[in-house]
Amino acid sequence: MRLIFLGSGEFGLPTFRYLRDHHEVVAVLSQPDRPAGRHRQAVSTPIAAWAQGAGLTVLKSEGVNDPEVIEKVKAFNPDAGVVIAFGQKLGQQLIESMGGLAINLHASLLPKYRGAAPINWAIINDEQETGLSVIGLSQRMDGGLIYGQAGTRIDSLETAGELHDRLAQMGPELVAKVLDDFRRGALQGQVQEESCVTKAPKLSKADGWVDFDADAQTVRSRVQGLTPWPGVRVRWVRGARGSEQEGDGTALILRRVAAEPDLSCFIGLDSSETRPVPGTVAEDHRVVVRDGWVRLLEVQVPGGRPMRIDEFVRGHRLKAGDRLVGGG
Numbered sequence: 001m002r003l004i005f006l007g008s009g010e011f012g013l014p015t016f017r018y019l020r021d022h023h024e025v026v027a028v029l030s031q032p033d034r035p036a037g038r039h040r041q042a043v044s045t046p047i048a049a050w051a052q053g054a055g056l057t058v059l060k061s062e063g064v065n066d067p068e069v070i071e072k073v074k075a076f077n078p079d080a081g082v083v084i085a086f087g088q089k090l091g092q093q094l095i096e097s098m099g100g101l102a103i104n105l106h107a108s109l110l111p112k113y114r115g116a117a118p119i120n121w122a123i124i125n126d127e128q129e130t131g132l133s134v135i136g137l138s139q140r141m142d143g144g145l146i147y148g149q150a151g152t153r154i155d156s157l158e159t160a161g162e163l164h165d166r167l168a169q170m171g172p173e174l175v176a177k178v179l180d181d182f183r184r185g186a187l188q189g190q191v192q193e194e195s196c197v198t199k200a201p202k203l204s205k206a207d208g209w210v211d212f213d214a215d216a217q218t219v220r221s222r223v224q225g226l227t228p229w230p231g232v233r234v235r236w237v238r239g240a241r242g243s244e245q246e247g248d249g250t251a252l253i254l255r256r257v258a259a260e261p262d263l264s265c266f267i268g269l270d271s272s273e274t275r276p277v278p279g280t281v282a283e284d285h286r287v288v289v290r291d292g293w294v295r296l297l298e299v300q301v302p303g304g305r306p307m308r309i310d311e312f313v314r315g316h317r318l319k320a321g322d323r324l325v326g327g328g
Helices: 010-022 046-053 067-075 092-096 117-124 160-183 216-225 310-314
Strands: 002-007 024-030 034-036 041-043 058-060 080-084 099-108 129-135 146-153 233-236 250-263 288-290 292-300 323-325
Touching: 002 010, 010 024, 010 080, 010 160, 024 046, 024 067, 041 099, 046 058, 058 117, 067 092, 099 160, 117 129, 117 160, 117 216, 117 250, 129 160, 146 160, 146 250, 216 250, 292 310
Parallel strands: 002 024, 002 080, 024 058, 080 099
Antiparallel strands: 034 041, 099 129, 129 146, 233 250, 233 323, 250 292, 288 292
């Protein structure tokens, strides 16, 4: 089939490459180049860079719904359009210019987690399963007909970055099936149940916090759900015993922790004053939380590389009695 592909982020690359190999991709629409890196040089999106390297026609526009863009899309005479992590809202005229079918690959089992950050929020909310949905484009955000879905379990130690990569690799098979159903005239869509809708709003750097005065599962889910971006940043207060003023308050990024709920650690304590302060570092790289501990597995000093905790402590004096001060 003659396809037009709209995408910007890395999430769409596996499916884009598959479509390039098995269909005729007549054109690619992507976001304009953006400044990036220390020297703020203009850099193409991952999709645009790969498409240009493959010799495909690439259109870049700040206003993808502009009449001139729509006319260019029509001129390619596509049979269908595929949209993955594009980054702009698509108007109805543009959707209609893509041919007989315009679909979007979304990283959740809709109607759960409509929005910009479905992978992160599925982990933050401690979901046991997530997946992909191929939907028809509509003027409601992620609200179109569902043409296909594929589910997968979320591992308790899996970060949002790792789940992102796994889901991206699942994309080609699901999109291929939907396009094949369309080609055969066998495509059927399912209306989303609006009563089951949940939201996955865009994240910012301000979301990179964790509250140690929460249960172990909540802390674990937030750390993994915000890794690698925006990341969970805490203050490492060396030698503190209940006072945030002691120590030097070095910043530390938590990248992976294991939940170890165990209320037996509080048995026999006479009052709330004698309970370990949430965020206190205990033996074996554990950190006190409301119902036990989380065990540090992977951390990072800002500007440094991610390190396993056993490697980190060989070069840094993290010890029992220190505190990690979060927020929330």
